[in-house]
Amino acid sequence: MDSAGYGRYVSELSHLASRISVTPWQTSEAAVHAALNGQAAGKLRELVPAQFRRAQGAYFTNGAIKDRVTALLSGQEAGKRMPFWDATCGAGDLLLAACSGLALKTSLSETLDSWSRLLYGQDLQPEFVQAARLRLFVAAAARHRARGDIIRTVPEAGAGRFGRVHVGDGLAALRAATRFRGHVLLNPPFGMIGAGRDCTWSSGVTTQAGFFLLAGARALAPGYPLTAILPDVLRSGSRYRAWRAEAEELLDIEQIIPMGRFDRHTDVDVFLLSGRRRHPSAPVSGPAQWWLDLEADVRLGEIFDIRIGPVVDNRDPHNGPMVPFLTARSMPAEGAMGEPTQRRAFAGRLLEPPFVAVRRTSRPGDSPASRVRGILVTGVNPIAVDNHVITLKPLSGSERQCAEVLKVLDSEQVARWLDERIRCRHLTVGVLRSLPWG
Template sequence: MKAFTPYLSHLEELLVASVCLPANKIRQQQVKAALDGQPSAELRKRVSLDRLRAAGAFFTGSRMAQRAVVAAGLPRLKTVARVFDPACGVGDLLVAFVNHLSCASDLESTLSHWSSRVIALDVHPEFVRATKLRLALAGVVRHPLVKPFQLRDFDLLFPSVAVGSSLVEERSYKEASHILVNPPFTLVHAPEECCWGEGKVNSAALFMDACAANAEVGTQLMAILPDVLRSGSRYEKWRKSFEQSVAIKKIEIMGRFDRHTDVDVFVVVGQVRKKPNDKRGIPWTPDKKTGGKRISDKFEVSVGAVVSYRDPHSGPWYPFVQARDLPSWQAVTQIAHNRRFEGKTVIPPFVVVRRTSRPEDRNRAVATLVRGKRHIAVENHLLVLRPKDKTLRTCEHLLKLLHEQRTNELLNRRIRCRHLTVSALGDLPWRDE
């Protein structure tokens, strides 16, 4: 992240001027910008989007950080608490945290006090330096009438904020009473010892595993995580594994991470357990065991079997249902395309729902009723709902239920990642006509 270095020079000059020169409105506005989203904007200008994605370098932002700190209850911390950020980036979460700490009589004493309260690691030296400078600037905001003092060395600021990987360094975890983290969301290869997944997995889950494994018993933990960890079926095993070591105290949906990042996030708050156990804390998603019938009681729910780019064009010819060909909220009998397929087909009547779905969409579960008598091949971008009573009337009633605003609200509480799952649809409540 060498391209970020010129911006560090700006922060250094701003800090020196703030502690050595009389205050003025222009500099105060510059300090405010440096603490409120400017680092993220500067990074996007200087580093390509592909590289940012590869590094997982998307900063929390001041508003999201403040919401997360409040959700975690950090403003009520005792004075002896020490907070560790294992992936600090440019320090947004720590800046939000120190804004709730008390100040000493002068800036130098305040920075010394705050320094004893925060620990942080990041693999990028440029980000670590930005964190130190921004924490100092946060102190400047709290001390508008600064008595000049000599900044002997920027690196001496906040010595416990350092370059390193929290995935391999364990000591910092032992020194913290609280962990505050917004880890990278990049896909990485699961390590051999991973007990809950294989192939490519979200690195945020691995960060949380490291927190749970290395922190002392009783350590309080707050993390901003991608919604797929909360609601994705692929991470069900991870959730069960994580709960073995961490008692979940709070889950709060936060919405979209920022306007530049197409991912929804949530905050999880928990406490490291004394020993692994199966006792459940707060549920990750709204509890589905509330009584009453579910869609899964009336329908067999599955993913379409055809993977177009992978499955060979061999075997019998079938009508082929694709998401791009289907009208929304209508019934179809004539299918525009056919293809050869040797796998599982579906006999009408049935309902298909587009898997791709976003929280801001007008309808989360966009459906089409498929009629007819021939076996039909269905692509895997569609969820298939086959009525257990095999009747057209049940399918028609399902379309009405899926089209209701209540369904959108239920799904938005249940799952905010970009693909609907079999369980998310199947667990929706069923209401008879």
């Protein structure tokens, strides 16, 4: 299982590139626009098996995110003849965003010579690289045709000029590079890999994108820019606090923009990060604003003991006394419940009611009632709690405070705050502790 099926789209692009020079521009314009705006991503879903796409983390940049990157680049170095490097170029969408601001020369041949000196890229899949080269040719040819120029350069010669866009391991290339004087562009794989013993910011299975961002930053010469599309877990996840600190040491971060879902076909929330390689001798300018926060005299964590349930049901032994066992499935959608009817042998920490139980799963953009699904748990016996549930136990022991926090969690203000603060599919203890109270 591989990307060979994408070769069919490469053939379509080659045919389109051949038609640009011989057909009236008005008859080619719509097909060219489609080829440069979203069609490559659609063909990826159509021609490459989903299992392979997920395994490779292959998501092509298109739609609102590509438009945002294009606008960002057009206001920065695009007109300054600065090289652009996309180490995971896929079908070339970020390189297309970059070259949209590059100048045209007198002829298409001269433009291709100029652009090919400025555009660098790698991808592990040969079909993606072929598509990227052809789309870059189509983009240049289309701008010349729109200007009224006559095209004499054939697609084969044009696409062959982009020799710096080639098959290769982008992460290895970034790690081998030093003091690249250009603009690094990244839409890295979103898949999970083992962190490795030499990883200083994570352990176990972690997101691949984090390695690409840090490698891209280290590859740059001081003062040169980086723009990246990254999974939101890096921005808002508590386990990536050390990664954020390392990114701040390498980059003067200029913008962090939550973008929501990558696209309507990809259930991953992302953010846009832009910054510049920091001079090693310069002091760190201070922590980046990874999220907007609200001023508050009191946070939820100062009033409630907030924890994840300690029971990992499919792993923990069934030892100890039989006790009531609370799971996310046994919780009602809202309101209150008494002692759970389900029981389990458990010798670990139990929690005495009253407390509030919150499902850890939470989808950004949900209605306020479902962004934080909390219920009041009452009763007289200590309860074992599953690790898919977060518990909020009032330090005062007051059931009244439990009722108050349910109203707070169910509010539209909290839903909006959470959508800004964390767009992962799981709530974290740290986020709930930091929630403003009152």
